[in-house]
Amino acid sequence: MKQNSRLWLALHTLGHIANEPDRMHTSAEIADHAGTNPVVVRRVLGRLREAGLLVSEKGHAGGWRLASAPKDITLADIYSALDENIVAPPPADYARSCAVESELHKHVTSVLLEAERSLVERLGETTLAQFQEV
């Protein structure tokens, strides 16, 4: 796969699961479909489970399924569950020194945070149901 693709893997996978909500999907099956590794899948889906979006079951007929209906899962839920901070993390070292750049830093950070907030808001307007096949 590639780097920083957790979000895409998550979307990809949830899209599929939402289309067949009634059966369990194993990590092996998903990994196969996504061209990656079962463990990687479990890592990513694990976060979604922690966020209450998915349910996993062990054992024979185990696997993964949605924790709620596709119409109740927004893209913002998915994005947030992965805490991908689009906002470039401020490199700490820069906080020190001159008041000037401290101001600059604060200003830019707040703009970035606001951009992220508006992004999440937008993602919240769309649910998985909108991508289900008819």
Added chain:
Amino acid sequence: MKQNSRLWLALHTLGHIANEPDRMHTSAEIADHAGTNPVVVRRVLGRLREAGLLVSEKGHAGGWRLASAPKDITLADIYSALDENIVAPPPADYARSCAVESELHKHVTSVLLEAERSLVERLGETTLAQFQEV
């Protein structure tokens, strides 16, 4: 330094140069101040020069200075010059296959792009002049 800190290094540096617009600033001096390496500084500032924000001069009293007045340089100019795409680059591999996730992919990408557009718009409202000391 740290990772993905080009934006911060650029802001930091331009902030300083904007406060002393009349003299040349050498990469060694900047690197020293930013706790990094002259070559790294030149790499980042080189992009800003390509974008027409800075001018560099070789030789004895050489170094870097702003190409225009602080009030004519917006944070968006800086951001754009570095083409930091905050939008996570879509991992290509996913474009294939099922129409469902292709739709999902397109939708999410467009939301991300819009978020970035609005971010740049916001950054465009602020100029370097606003961070100059009085």
Added chain:
DNA sequence: AGGTCTGTAACTTTTGATGTTGCGAAACAT
């Protein structure tokens, strides 16, 4: 009991960014 899953903990590999060294080219001072 035996087979099928997830859950996790290591560890290795890969990738992108940063840091480093070295040297050529340009500008200037003497």
Added chain:
DNA sequence: ATGTTTCGCAACATCAAAAGTTACAGACCT
């Protein structure tokens, strides 16, 4: 003209985060 300063650039070395891998314990079903 010669030497010094400084950028420009290329070729590495180093580092950190992400992804991939292996291995095995725990849970569940038949």
